[in-house]
Amino acid sequence: MTPLVQALIRSGKIIYLILFAIIGFLIYQLVTKNDGTSSVEYDTALIQEQIKNVGKLVVTEGHFSEVMTYKDQKKYIGDLISFEKKALVVINADVAVSFDLSKIKYDIDEKAKTVKITSIPKEEIKISPDIKYYNVDQSTFNEFTGEDYNKINKIVKANLAKKIEKSTLKSNAKNRLISELSKILIVTNSMGWKLQYNGEIVNSDKEFGTQLKN
Known part of the structure; x- marks a missing residue:
């Protein structure tokens, strides 16, 4: 010592x-x-x-027009006598595709510094058709009834649904969704955290888009 x-x-x-x-x-x-x-x-x-x-309502709107001819026949005494009714139907429809992002479900893993998005709401499609009838032709024995108008409404909505699928409206709405969700990605990346969706780490907008399509 x-x-x-x-x-x-x-x-x-x-x-x-x-x-x-x-x-x-x-x-x-x-x-x-x-x-x-x-x-x-x-x-x-x-x-x-x-x-x-x-967490807000993301809405993408579109407008569709369509013209169709509605026909219906009633036959009597076999097919000897028939009475036809028909009308020219003009449709102008406003369509909205929306995502209610307030319904997003997520978990935050503080130890792993990871935000896990567990559920993203599906799109909601709202169709608001304005239907007008022209050149209505009917007879006493075959008049237009509420059943005809209901049938026309169903046909119109089915046709519009097909047009929406073929249009870019849904893809545009999905792009807006990705744009909003990317704001979360930017924040997490800037702080050194990770963002996870569908069990996979998301590193870019493109990856987000690919996973949302799956």
């Missing part, structure tokens, strides 16, 4: 040095731990706020 150590022991200073070292280490650990926890809590709150901001 060197004379210096012997001197410190005798003076009791080494005990104070050890105590100061222990106290300093504990304070460092406490401060470091609190900083880490506070950082995660701040990140979590920021992500939740961003998801809340994204």
Whole structure:
């Protein structure tokens, strides 16, 4: 044992040095731990706020027009006598494809720093047709009834649904959806977090689009 150590022991200073070292280490650990926890809590709150901001109704609108001829016949005495009714039907329809993003379901894994989107609402399609009838031709024995108008409504909506599928309306709506969801991706990436959907990590808008189509 060197004379210096012997001197410190005798003076009791080494005990104070050890105590100061222990106290300093504990304070460092406490401060470091609190900083880490506070950082995660701040990140979590920021992500939740961003998801809340994204949680709105995204609507893409379109307009479709169609002209059709409706015909119906009633036959009597076998096929000897028939009475026909017909009309020219002009349809102008406003169509809205919407995503209610307030229905997004997600989990936040703070330890893994990962936001897991578990459910994205499906699109809702609203068709508002304006139907007008021209050149209505009917007879006493075969008049237009409520059943005819209901049948025409069903035919119109079925035809419009086919037109919507062939149009770019749904794909445009999906692109708007991806644009909104990408705001979450930007926030998570900027903070060093990960975004997961369908069990896979999302790294770009393109990946988001591919997964949404699956």
